[in-house]
Amino acid sequence: MKKIEAMIAEIVAEILGEGSVVTGDTQLIGGDAQLDSMQLVEVCLALEDKADQLGFEFDWTSDSTLSRSRSMFRSVSTLAEEFARQQKG
Secondary structure, eight states, X not given: OHHXXXXXHHHHHHHHOTTOOOOTTOBSXXXXXXXXXXXXXXXXXXXXXXXXXXXXXXXXXOTTTTOTTTOTTSBHHHHHHHHHHHHHO
């Protein structure tokens, strides 16, 4: 799980640019979000590519995707949990 969280943090930091500090607690949506909507799509596309390399399909289009209370995008760690869940499929 930590490996997946680190992978996602690296993707987010790369998208945010040089000097960005991204941790498991980094918010991806909501009031303190670090990403704008286009950057969030970039993260999703990068995760689709990673999932493809790992042999599964990552679905980031669920009904609760953008719900602030239930979304997998609340933070880097919640996104890592969902990515790992889908990987185990």
